[in-house]
Amino acid sequence: AQKVTQAQTEISVVEKEDVTLDCVYETRDTTYYLFWYKQPPSGELVFLIRRNSFDEQNEISGRYSWNFQKSTSSFNFTITASQVVDSAVYFCALSTIGGGSNYKLTFGKGTLLTVNP
Amino acid sequence: DVKVTQSSRYLVKRTGEKVFLECVQDMDHENMFWYRQDPGLGLRLIYFSYDVKMKEKGDIPEGYSVSREKKERFSLILESASTNQTSMYLCASSSDRGGYEQYFGPGTRLTVT
Numbered sequence: 001a002q003k004v005t006q007a008q009t010e011i012s013v014v015e016k017e018d019v020t021l022d023c024v025y026e027t028r029d030t031t032y033y034l035f036w037y038k039q040p041p042s043g044e045l046v047f048l049i050r051r052n053s054f055d056e057q058n059e060i061s062g063r064y065s066w067n068f069q070k071s072t073s074s075f076n077f078t079i080t081a082s083q084v085v086d087s088a089v090y091f092c093a094l095s096t097i098g099g100g101s102n103y104k105l106t107f108g109k110g111t112l113l114t115v116n117p
Numbered sequence: 118d119v120k121v122t123q124s125s126r127y128l129v130k131r132t133g134e135k136v137f138l139e140c141v142q143d144m145d146h147e148n149m150f151w152y153r154q155d156p157g158l159g160l161r162l163i164y165f166s167y168d169v170k171m172k173e174k175g176d177i178p179e180g181y182s183v184s185r186e187k188k189e190r191f192s193l194i195l196e197s198a199s200t201n202q203t204s205m206y207l208c209a210s211s212s213d214r215g216g217y218e219q220y221f222g223p224g225t226r227l228t229v230t
Contacts, residue, residue: 033217042223043226044221044222045207045221047219047221052216097217103165103167103211104150104165107159
C-alpha cells in the first residue's frame with residue numbers, strides 16, 4: 001500500500017521568510033512519480049511539479065525548489081522569500097508508473113501555509 | 118491549457134434527492150476521477166475511470182455511482198443524497214501519455230439539507 005505523510009498540518013510565516021514543506025512517502029514500487037499541488041483559497045487544485053523516481057535531481061523554478069531524496073523517501077518543497085500569494089494548502093502525492101489502477105494518485109492530507117504581511 | 122469544468126460551483130439539495138454532478142474535460146484525457154474533500158480528511162477518491170464505460174471504485178464509493186458514456190464526460194451520481202454527503206466534490210483528469218499528473222476542475226460545493 002502506498003502512503004504519503006505531510007506531518008505539518010499548518011505553517012505560518014511572515015512575508016519574505018523561507019519555508020519548507022515536508023513530504024514523506026511509502027511505496028513498495030521501484031518506479032513511481034511524485035507530485036506537488038497548490039490549492040489557493042479559491043479552491044481549485046493547481047499542479048506544480050512531477051518528479052520521476054529515476055531522477056533525483058533537485059528542481060528549481062523561480063522561488064520554488066524541490067528536494068527529492070530516495071534514501072529518506074522524501075520530496076520536500078521550499079518556497080524562498082515567501083509572499084502573501086503563496087498562502088494556500090499544499091498537497092504532496094504519489095503514483096505508481098503503470099496502467100489501469102496505477103493512474104491513481106495517493107495524496108497526503110495537505111499543509112496549510114499562511115504567509116502574513 | 119487543460120480545462121476541466123464542473124457543472125455547478127455551488128449546489129443545495131434535499132435529503133433523498135438524486136443528484137448529478139457533471140465533469141467535462143477538453144484535452145482528450147483517458148482517465149477521469151471524482152474526489153471529495155473534507156476538512157481534516159484531505160482528498161478521498163470516490164471513483165475513477167480509465168476508459169469510456171470503464172469504472173473502478175476508489176476509497177469511499179458507498180452511496181455514489183458514476184457514468185462515463187463519452188470520453189470527455191464523467192458524471193457522479195448520488196442516488197439518494199444524505200446530509201453526510203455535504204462536501205466539496207472535485208473532478209480531475211489525466212492522460213496515459215504523460216506523467217499521470219491530474220488536472221482539476223474548480224470543484225462543486227454540495228450542501229444536503
